[in-house]
Amino acid sequence: MTNDHDGVRELLAAWAVGALPPGDRLGVVQHLAACTSCAAEAERLRDTVRLLDGTPEPSPTPWAEPGTTAPPDGAVHGRPDGAVHASADGVLSLALRSRRPRAAEIAHHAAPYAAAVAGLQALVPEVEGHWGTPVVHDWDAHATVAHLVAADEHLAVHLGVDRRLPVSPIPEGTPAQDAWARRTADVIAHEHGRTPAQTVATWAAQAAALLATPEAADPELAARPVTVMGLRLPVADHFVIRAFEAWIHTDDIGRALGLPVPPPPDEHLWSLVRLAVRILGPALHGAPPVLFEVTGPTGTSWILGDDTDPVHAELSLDPVDFCLLVGGRHAPEEVPSTITGDEDAARNVLERAASLAWL
CATH class of the missing domain: 1.20.120.450 (dinb family like domain)
Structure with a gap:
């Protein structure tokens, strides 16, 4: 590994997530001890990774070696070998x-x-x-x-x-x-x-x-x-x-x-559901109206389609199944659902939801 400034900066991202081999890691540590700008960038990256991992306390320096208050590179939730x-x-x-x-x-x-x-x-x-x-x-x-x-x-x-x-x-x-x-x-x-x-x-x-x-x-x-x-x-x-x-x-x-x-925690799952419904709504403009319910502890319903007409059908889906449908992992004819009323109108909602998939 090169120990020059630009070379080290290219390695900081991998270092922050513990993905560097020992030889490269040693060079990065030596450089950070002498370069304040790279040390600041390293601290910012490691702090963000720490926030994702839920590590409770930062180390005195972002390049702390094993034996200090920081876990060694690759450690996962307090397991020193980083194993899972x-x-x-x-x-x-x-x-x-x-x-x-x-x-x-x-x-x-x-x-x-x-x-x-x-x-x-x-x-x-x-x-x-x-x-x-x-x-x-x-x-x-x-x-x-x-x-x-x-x-x-x-x-x-x-x-x-x-x-x-x-x-x-x-x-x-x-x-x-x-x-x-x-x-x-x-x-x-x-x-x-x-x-x-x-x-x-x-x-x-x-x-x-x-x-x-x-x-x-x-x-x-x-x-x-x-x-x-x-x-x-x-x-x-x-x-x-x-x-x-x-x-x-x-x-x-x-x-x-x-x-x-x-699946995501409930509060996150419902963020996905609400966004998917907001995107689905305009795609059903002018379609026969359907009362669409996403079941669960905070079950919510929306009228999708032309809301000036009486509701033609009622459609219920589990939140995870709905997200998998929008994500392209359920076919509209196979996703578990409950339909009452005009089945064609309800199936239209399922097909439009599946058509949003880009994943």
């Missing part, structure tokens, strides 16, 4: 502990994303040795994480986070969907030339940088609308979309490995 029980119960318990960030610095709208990032981080150790496992579409587990790098990048760049990967040569005026497909393909191809550990480090560091933006902490700043992947929404809503996608793909990887992944 290689069982479904281990994944479940660790993911559940990780899904509630304790950081007051993260606002309500960014909390679901922070929790989803923590959930995938909890699953990553279980994927070791299985990165080539087919997961979804034509992606293996490695490509699925690479896809998340590309997906999060769109919002990150809007919020001033530096790109971590080469820019794709996409012509100006390319439709958003085509540009998105080209970018994700380029990123996956690029990441397949690197190790899974490097890809995970890039994803985790970008997620940490995204959660360290002012918009992640300030609801007023997050009220600003931006267009990301063809959707013009407040930044706060884009954070919820990032949470949605991170959870869906974590679940994809878990299913491929035969490991159950818990």
Whole structure:
């Protein structure tokens, strides 16, 4: 490893998430001891990672070695070797502990994303040795994480986070969907030339940088609308979309490995549900009205379609099933649902919801 300033800065993200080999880590530690600007950046990155992991206290210095008050690189929730029980119960318990960030610095709208990032981080150790496992579409587990790098990048760049990967040569005026497909393909191809550990480090560091933006902490700043992947929404809503996608793909990887992944906590799950309904509503403009209910402890209902006409049907779904439908993981004809009244009108809602899927 080079010990020069620029070379070390390129390694700080991987260092912050404990993904550097010992030789590189030693060089980074030596550089941080002498360089105040890199030390400040290292502290910012590690603080954000600590917020995701729920580590209670920072170390006196961000580059503390084993034996100080900080856990060594790679430690997970107080386990000094960084190991995770290689069982479904281990994944479940660790993911559940990780899904509630304790950081007051993260606002309500960014909390679901922070929790989803923590959930995938909890699953990553279980994927070791299985990165080539087919997961979804034509992606293996490695490509699925690479896809998340590309997906999060769109919002990150809007919020001033530096790109971590080469820019794709996409012509100006390319439709958003085509540009998105080209970018994700380029990123996956690029990441397949690197190790899974490097890809995970890039994803985790970008997620940490995204959660360290002012918009992640300030609801007023997050009220600003931006267009990301063809959707013009407040930044706060884009954070919820990032949470949605991170959870869906974590679940994809878990299913491929035969490991159950818990759904988001109720308060986060309902953030996903409410956003999906807000996006679904305009897509059903003029359609026969349907009373749509999402069941659960805080069950809520909406009228979707032309609300000037009498309701044609009533449709009920479980919140997780609804999110999996919108995420493209349930077919409209197969998703568990309860329908009364005009079945065609209710089926139209299910089909429109499924058509929103881009994951």
